[in-house]
Amino acid sequence: MPFANYKxxxxxxxxxxxxxxxxxxxxxxxxxxxxxxxxxxxxxxEEVADGGWGRADETLTLEKMGLAPKSK
Structure with a gap:
């Protein structure tokens, strides 16, 4: 079965x-x-909470990616 998992x-x-x-x-x-x-x-x-993931030993956030943080 082909399977893809996007986060x-x-x-x-x-x-x-x-x-x-x-x-x-x-x-x-x-x-x-x-x-x-x-x-x-x-x-x-899947949606991952802001700051809940990273790569290359760095936690990634929307701000670090140049995106507007989600308004609460």
Missing amino acids: FPEGILDHARKEEIIHRTTAMFVEYFGEGVRPYSMVLV
Whole structure:
């Protein structure tokens, strides 16, 4: 079963954008593996709290990425 797991900072994607990611990823799986994988393809779009992830030993925040922090 093809599986993709995307993680994004919380609040930067709306429902339509998440749906687009799911559709485009599924289409990519179908392109590579054939139409038979469509019913078995899984795409998980997860939101991570601001500052709850990092890379290269650095905690990343929306501010560090040049994005506006989510208003509360």
